Amino acid sequence: MRNSQRSQKIAFSLLFSATLLIVVPVGLIIVLIIQKGIPAIDWQFLTDIPRKGMREGGIFPAIVGTLYLVAGAIVFSLPIGLLAAIYLSEYAKDNALNRIIKLAIVNLAGVPSVVYGLFGLAMFVVFFKFGASILSGSLTLGIMILPIIITASREALESVPYSFREVSLSLGASKWQTIRHIVLPNAIPGILTGTILGIGRAAGETAPILFTVAAFYLPKLPKSIFDQAMALPYHLYVISTQVPNVDEKIRYGTALVLLVLVLFMNLIAIVIRYQFRKRKKW
Amino acid sequence: MNIEVKDLNLWYGQFQALKDVNISFSEKRITAIIGPSGCGKSTLLRVFNRMNDLIEGVRTTGEVTIDRENILDPSADLVVLRKKVGMVFQRPNPFPLSIYDNVIFGPKIHSSKNKDGLDEIVQYSLESVLLWDELKDKLRKSALSLSLEQKQRLCIARLIAVKPDILLMDEPCSTLDPQATQRIEDLMRELKHNYTIIIVTHNMHQAARSSDETGFMLLGELIEAGKTEDIFTYPKDKRTEDYISGQYG
Numbered sequence: 001m002r003n004s005q006r007s008q009k010i011a012f013s014l015l016f017s018a019t020l021l022i023v024v025p026v027g028l029i030i031v032l033i034i035q036k037g038i039p040a041i042d043w044q045f046l047t048d049i050p051r052k053g054m055r056e057g058g059i060f061p062a063i064v065g066t067l068y069l070v071a072g073a074i075v076f077s078l079p080i081g082l083l084a085a086i087y088l089s090e091y092a093k094d095n096a097l098n099r100i101i102k103l104a105i106v107n108l109a110g111v112p113s114v115v116y117g118l119f120g121l122a123m124f125v126v127f128f129k130f131g132a133s134i135l136s137g138s139l140t141l142g143i144m145i146l147p148i149i150i151t152a153s154r155e156a157l158e159s160v161p162y163s164f165r166e167v168s169l170s171l172g173a174s175k176w177q178t179i180r181h182i183v184l185p186n187a188i189p190g191i192l193t194g195t196i197l198g199i200g201r202a203a204g205e206t207a208p209i210l211f212t213v214a215a216f217y218l219p220k221l222p223k224s225i226f227d228q229a230m231a232l233p234y235h236l237y238v239i240s241t242q243v244p245n246v247d248e249k250i251r252y253g254t255a256l257v258l259l260v261l262v263l264f265m266n267l268i269a270i271v272i273r274y275q276f277r278k279r280k281k282w
Numbered sequence: 283m284n285i286e287v288k289d290l291n292l293w294y295g296q297f298q299a300l301k302d303v304n305i306s307f308s309e310k311r312i313t314a315i316i317g318p319s320g321c322g323k324s325t326l327l328r329v330f331n332r333m334n335d336l337i338e339g340v341r342t343t344g345e346v347t348i349d350r351e352n353i354l355d356p357s358a359d360l361v362v363l364r365k366k367v368g369m370v371f372q373r374p375n376p377f378p379l380s381i382y383d384n385v386i387f388g389p390k391i392h393s394s395k396n397k398d399g400l401d402e403i404v405q406y407s408l409e410s411v412l413l414w415d416e417l418k419d420k421l422r423k424s425a426l427s428l429s430l431e432q433k434q435r436l437c438i439a440r441l442i443a444v445k446p447d448i449l450l451m452d453e454p455c456s457t458l459d460p461q462a463t464q465r466i467e468d469l470m471r472e473l474k475h476n477y478t479i480i481i482v483t484h485n486m487h488q489a490a491r492s493s494d495e496t497g498f499m500l501l502g503e504l505i506e507a508g509k510t511e512d513i514f515t516y517p518k519d520k521r522t523e524d525y526i527s528g529q530y531g
Contacts (some may be wrong), residue, residue: 052489163375167437170371171388171444172364181391183378225450 033255040253049219054239055246064221065134065229066203066261069213071139072225073145073202078195080142082148085191088150089157089222090179109147114207116144121211135225137213139228144208145198156187189276195198200262204231221275232258284309285330285478290344292325294337299325301502303344307495310481312470314493314510316486318525322497323482327450329481330480331367332360350450365392368446372453374433376425376440381417383410384425384436388444407439431462434509435469449473451481455488467492486526488515498522 044058092098120140130136145249162182168178192232206214214234222229239246283495285307292300299322306483315323328334329346332353346353353363365388373519376384385404404421408414413435417428425436434454441449451470455463470479470492483489490510498519506519517523 161375163371163373164377166333166336167371167375167377167440168387169336170333170369171391171441172361172362173388173391174361177391178329181387 007058030259033252033259035088035250036248037254037256039090040249041256042229044278045250045253046257050217051078051219052236054217054235054243055250059220059232059235061218062230062232062235063257063261065214065231066221066233066258068229069137070199070203070277072142074195074199076139076142077146077149077198081146082191084146084151085150085153085157086184086194089154090175090183094252105147105150108143109151111264112207112233113144113205114210116140117210117212119143120208123213131226132211132213132215132228133223133226134213134229137209138225140186140208140212141202141205144205145202148198148201149191149194151195153187153191156190156194157183159190160186172272185206189272193269196272197267200265200269204233204258206237206260209234232261260267283334284348286347287329288327288345290326290329290346291342292322292329292334293341294426295339299502300329305497305504307480310474311407311494312474312481313495313497314489314494315480315497315499316484316489317477318497319484324452324503326365326483326499326504327452327480329354330448331360331364331369332449333369333477334415341410346387354382358514361392364371366446367446367448367450368441368444369450369452370434370441370454374430374437376428376436379423380435381428382402382421383441385443392444399445403443403465407418407443410442410473411435411439412472413439420452426501431458431465432467434458434462438469438473441503448479448480449476451479452526453483453485455480455483457487463488474526486514486524498525500525 007022046058046063047060048058048251049061049268050059064183089097090134092101117140120136120143124136125132126132128136130139148199164182164186165178171174209231213229215228216238218228218230233253236258239254240251287303287305290300291298292305301391303326315326317323329342330348330353334340334342342354344354348363348367351358362426371519377387379387382404383503386400387406389400389403405414413432416432421515428436438454439451455466458466467488469483473479474494481489481493493510495508496510496513498505498513498517498521500521505521506513506517513522514526519525
């Protein structure tokens with residue numbers, strides 16, 4: 001009896017400390033970046049173009065570029081991802097073709113991001129002749145986040161109770177009417193959550209935009225989707241490794257802006273999910 | 283509206299769930315189908331609105347005529363059928379919408395433009411299930427906030443709004459307490475003036491109390507069917523007698 005109590009205690013402290021360890025790196029990263037980055041943040045840093053070989057001035061073009069890229073990626077991947085998810089969760093029967101599709105999605109999620117970059121270069125930049133442009137970068141990022149959106153949407157759709165569909169059909173609604181009026185409205189929060197997580201991922205990745213859109217130094221805003229653009233993650237890479245003598249606070253300031261952007265999006269996702277859980281009663 | 287079932291067989295894959303079922307249901311009557319769990323009574327009920335179609339690997343033979351039309355015909359229009367034959371499920375399952383939107387779900391689906399008359403439909407439907415007085419001031423409240431009994435009544439109202447002729451009830455009281463059960467049974471007796479009702483129940487007392495006719499099923503077969511008082515007082519088959527006297531089930 002006493003023995004089992006002791007091993008219970010040991011197991012508890014082991015499990016608890018392992019869990020606690022997760023907090024440490026997250027906390028350290030955030031503290032470090034805030035501490036070193038905050039001195040750089042002011043109005044000029046957020047709204048000015050980079051000056052003096054990116055050693056002074058601001059990061060405005062990179063912020064704008066990242067927002068464009070993320071928006072483009074979502075415009076492309078949300079409709080396709082959502083429609084595919086509806087097909088897979090509502091219509092697809094368990095046959096060879098659909099198993100291949102599901103396997104493909106899992107594998108798409110596992111592809112290293114630099115491979116997406118190379119693929120984007122070959123496919124959009126070269127083959128479709130979009131050049132290094134916001135269009136190419138958005139499409140590449142869009143493909144990268146497709147699995148996130150499909151998986152989240154499928155989970156959201158499948159979590160809508162079967163009984164709702166059954167009732168709707170029994171009232172004479174068609175399958176599509178059932179999806180449209182009953183399943184989708186109840187799945188929207190989950191779909192939104194997945195989408196926002198996808199946005200966060202797209203905003204933070206460097207490799208997929210490396211060959212497809214990102215400009216080393218471009219002190220003006222893009223005018224069309226066929227222009228190149230600066231982007232936060234790549235800009236951070238450039239000023240950290242490619243340009244000598246950049247003040248530390250500018251690097252950490254850039255990292256801070258990127259981090260805040262991504263964390264802010266995750267926060268929105270968490271709030272939506274929380275609101276939804278509170279409302280959901282079935 | 284009469285329902286005639288002729289030589290009905292149904293398989294789930296290899297498993298035969300209904301065996302040579304022959305029965306007819308008379309108009310504006312309550313017919314109860316009783317039998318132990320797994321005897322096929324719910325399956326039989328779900329033949330009448332073709333809900334079994336949703337399950338993969340279901341195969342049906344025989345004939346079921348409603349309104350002189352064989353509803354098992356592959357070309358039968360399921361929307362028309364399901365408007366005519368509505369179903370109340372075991373667990374009350376209102377949509378996570380307002381009370382009002384629950385009731386108008388069917389009418390909205392079935393008439394694309396017409397937005398007039400929805401208020402009247404809501405009032406009529408809720409009056410039919412005796413909920414109007416209780417709920418008329420909270421139509422915009424979520425249906426999920428209602429009690430179980432109110433939810434089940436609302437589900438019946440949602441059905442009535444589609445103007446069906448036949449109501450299928452799959453153990454509609456199994457989640458309700460005895461008082462609520464009795465009130466739903468009262469409601470059924472009220473509704474039979476306008477609707478043909480088929481109720482599946484494993485509660486024999488409920489069948490005896492509320493139905494006009496009863497069918498007893500065992501292992502996929504319809505053992506016997508007839509007037510409720512006859513079935514319960516002079517069962518012809520030994521197996522029926524054993525079941526209603528509580529020997530098994």
